[in-house]
Amino acid sequence: MRRFVASAQEYKGTQIKNSTTYYYYDTADKTLYINGNGDIPNLSNSTASIPWLEWESGKIQRVVVSEGITSLGDYVFYGVQAKEFVLPTTLKRIGTYSLSLTNGMTEWNLPFGIEIIDSNAFNNCVKMKSITLPKSVKTIGDRAFASCTSLESIVIPSSVEKVGSNAFYRCTSLSSAEFASPTQKTAVGSKAFYGCTSLLNVTLPSNASCDVMSFGYNISNKVIDGFSLKVYSESQPYYYAKNNGILYSLLLSFDLNECVENPNTITSDIINDKLHYTFTPKTNQRYNIYSSGECDLKAQLYLDGKLIAESDDIDKSNSGFCFDEIMQKGKKYDIYVSSVKMTGDYSIFVYPSEISALSVYRGSLTVSAADSKQDGNKRIFLITDSMLGGFILSVSFADGQKEEIYYSRYIAGDYVKNADDQSEKPFSCGENEAHLSLKGCNASYPFTVKHSYVGEVINPTVDNDGYTLYTCVNCDDSYKADFVETTSYKVTGRFVMDEDSYGAHENNIAYSQAYITLDGRRYNVNADGTWCVRTYDDCYATVHNEYGENARLYLSVDEKGSYDYGNIALKPYDMNADGVVNAKDYLIYYYEKRDTLGDDYWQFGNNYLLRRRS
Known part of the structure; x- marks a missing residue:
């Protein structure tokens, strides 16, 4: 059975429009695979655009979207009745109508990293009873969950900045809508929960804002009987309730939950106030309650009316506060936070103190070699908070909780540190493995260095x-x-055997037992006797002959031409370099040189002996 894989060397499937994404249908397990990288392009509601739009019902039982895909394009899975969707951790956007009418699904658990749920993304998913939105979502588009009539509850993460108009229009079974943080800054659009007739009570954050008929109205534009809000005094939701005649009760403190960011702002009108937060642990364990942000804060921690801890600056580089305390299950702890004469934004977090594992859920770095600095005989790369800002960390706590968290230099009461000793093990060009550490737990991530x-x-x-x-x-x-190119002239030639000691070379047998020197430079002779030297001007070159007398060559480059001197004969038989060729030379050749020079080498040697004898 051929599987749909991400490897470029294996089968990718059919390209989706002009993109780097592909699809493949496996008939054996009725699975539609989406492969590749980047965004699946936006499609239109037509069979010409979506090949599987009119496939017979039940043909697609499972959808697998591979890692590397960053966006589900508009309409891409519109009406697909699969009973399982596997979505990648690289996903950032769910497009318009991309998962609308996916009525084979009753539960959704979206991966951390998704930031945009576009308009009508889940419109008319009438079988969906629950959906878990990740703490990375920033935008819930207009009508994103409209007419999801079986949806029973929803938690809006504190990361959500906007809930669009009619986002939960006529979700008639919705009986619980919670905001994760009592202080989150979420703008709720007009009629966002319009016609949610089972939703009778909502607690709205102090920094939320409501638009026309955002909450509490039926489709007749009337306030739903028995509907009420819990709001903070003088907040925008407070005036929304008051101006629309909606029942409300006032909240007096900000109740914190574990593993949730609680953003807030110190403004000039409350700079001297103490803000009241509370936390009720679900287990007996040590917790870290701390702040981060641009505002200089201090805090006091109370239990049963008694002060148990105070905190000001965490250290010289961190003007937030941090409590590290063993807390009791079910006990209500009061935290009073005040500014040290400074306005600005901040967030409060509550995490279990003990960490059991750390990993990089999503993140990698690519740098240039030029980004490094010389340190002795090594080069060191400075890895900064801004470089790691887009990372997502997966943190496992000792109590069994596991959370995906956007990188921050301070998490759960300690600093995230670069764990690589580059002076001992420097990063090389190419692919490396870099490491982060938090409270003794290490995580690795890809670190690529490009040549500079x-x-x-x-x-x-x-x-x-x-x-x-x-x-x-x-x-x-x-x-x-x-x-x-050099401006020197190239001079060439070829050495051959002198066949009779007078320069005859009728047979032009190659002679390579020589080399040439010219102005202190040496030029070797090739096995076929050819040679090449270079000179700027006319000059003399010396030919060093291993088995005969040396020669002087005058090389003239005054005239235009190729400067090839053709065949030049050298004496080849003076084996002992005594200036004469005799029987001694033959014996040296025969017993010492023949294996190297060859059996035919002495073919003209007797001419030298005979001439000497005459």
Whole structure:
């Protein structure tokens, strides 16, 4: 059975429009696979755009979207009745109508990292009873969950900045709508919960805002009987309730939940106030309650009316507060927070103190070798908070909870640290594994270093062209480019055997037992006797003959031409270099040189012996 995989070397499937995404249907397990990387393109509600739109009902039982996909394009799974959807951790957007009418699904648990749920994304998912929105979602679009008539409850994460108009229009079974944080800054659009007739009570955050008929209205534009709100005095939701004649009760403190960001702002009109937060632990364990942000804060922690701890600056670099306390299950703790004469934004977090594991859920870094700094004989890369800002960490706590958290330099009462000792193990060019640590737990992530080259100009010489030598500052990888041709002249020729000691070379047998020197430079002779030297001007070259007398060559480059001197004969048989060729030379050849020079080498040697004898 052929599986649909992400590897470029294996089968990808059919391309979806002009994109880097592909689809493949596996008939054996009735699974539609979406592969590739980047955004699945926006489609239209037609069979020409969506091949599976009119496939017979039940043909697709499962949908698997591979890691690397970042967006579900408009309409991509419109009306698909699969009973299971596997979505990647790389996903950031769910497009318009992309999961509308997916009525094979009763429960959804969306992966952390999704930031946008676009308009009508889940419109008319009438079988959906529950959906868990990740704490990364920022936008819930207009009519995103309209007419999801079986949906029973929803939790709006504190990360959500906007809930669009008619977002939960006529979700008639919806009886619980919770906001994760009592202080989250969420703008709720007009008629966002219009016609949610089972929703009779909602607690609205102090920093939320409501539009026309956001909550509490039926489709006749009347306030639902028995509907009420819990609001904070002088907040925008307070005036929404008051101006629309909606029953309300006032909240006096901000009740914190574990593992939730609680954003807030100190403004000039409350700079001298103490803000009252509460926390009720669900288990007996040590907790960290701390603040982060631009505002200098201090806090007091009370139990049963007794002060048990105070906190001001965490350290010289961190003007937030932090409590690290063993707390009792079911006990209500009061936290009073005040500003140290400073306005600005801040957030409060509550996390279990003990961490059992840390991993990078999503994140990698690619840097240039030039980004490093020289440190002795090593190069060190500075990894900053801003570089890690888009990372998502997965933190497992000792009590069994597991949370995905956007990178912050301070989490659960301690700093996230770079755990690599680059002075001992520097990063090389290419792919590396870098590490973060938190409270003794380590996590790895991909760290890629791209070459950075610096150029050194190598000027032309008599023998070589000039060029620029580019060398990587981190790993010494190098290449040559930008060549500049030398202006010297090339002179060539070929040495052959002198066949009779008078320069005859009728047979032009190659002679390579020599080399040439010219102005201190050495040029070797090739096995076929050919040679090549270079010079700027007329000159004399010395031929060093291993088995005969040396020679002087006058090389003239005054005239235009190829400067090829053709065949030049050299004496080849003076084996002992005594200036004469005799029987001693033959014996040396026969017993010492024959294996190297070959059986035919002495073919003209007797001419030398006979001439000497005559």
